[in-house]
Amino acid sequence: MVSLSRALSEIDRALGDGRVVTDPEVLDTYSRDESEAKPVRPDAVVRVRSDRTGRRVLSVSARNTPEEFEVFYVVDYSIDRGGQEVVPSQVLELTRSFSFDEADLLAKDREEDILREAMARDIAGLIVRRLGSL
Numbered sequence: 001m002v003s004l005s006r007a008l009s010e011i012d013r014a015l016g017d018g019r020v021v022t023d024p025e026v027l028d029t030y031s032r033d034e035s036e037a038k039p040v041r042p043d044a045v046v047r048v049r050s051d052r053t054g055r056r057v058l059s060v061s062a063r064n065t066p067e068e069f070e071v072f073y074v075v076d077y078s079i080d081r082g083g084q085e086v087v088p089s090q091v092l093e094l095t096r097s098f099s100f101d102e103a104d105l106l107a108k109d110r111e112e113d114i115l116r117e118a119m120a121r122d123i124a125g126l127i128v129r130r131l132g133s134l
Contacts, residue, residue: 006117007051007075010124020046044081044131049089051075053116058097070097071112073119077127081134092126094119 012020051074058068072095079087096115100108 006120007048007073007123010120011046011127014121014124014128044079044086044134046127046131047078047080049076049078053119055112065102066100068097068099069112070095071115071119073116073123075123075127079131079134086134087130092123094122 008020008022053071053073055069055071057066058070059066061067072093074091074093076089076091077087078085078089096119098108098111098115
């Protein structure tokens, strides 16, 4: 799913240094090192349960053609810490609206992509701030 990849990549960019890992086998390798200390999994795990993106028509012209759209991005996530769910499933939804003109179709498609990327960054920032508050 493209939007999930976008959301995870934005969280990864916000945290830096490729700190987002999703593969359970890789997570297990991070739970131990070469010392004799007991293996410990990562301190916190963000589980993105679902995400979706799309657009809705906000207004139409007298000729019944779209004049304004609303783009939305919805992420349902939870946070586990120490094997316990410390942040139960929460839904974040961001919306942005933009005007539409068929004469500028390519430019408006690009504007919509830019808005989606910005919303993914904003959602990633909200999740990272939530992690910081634990």
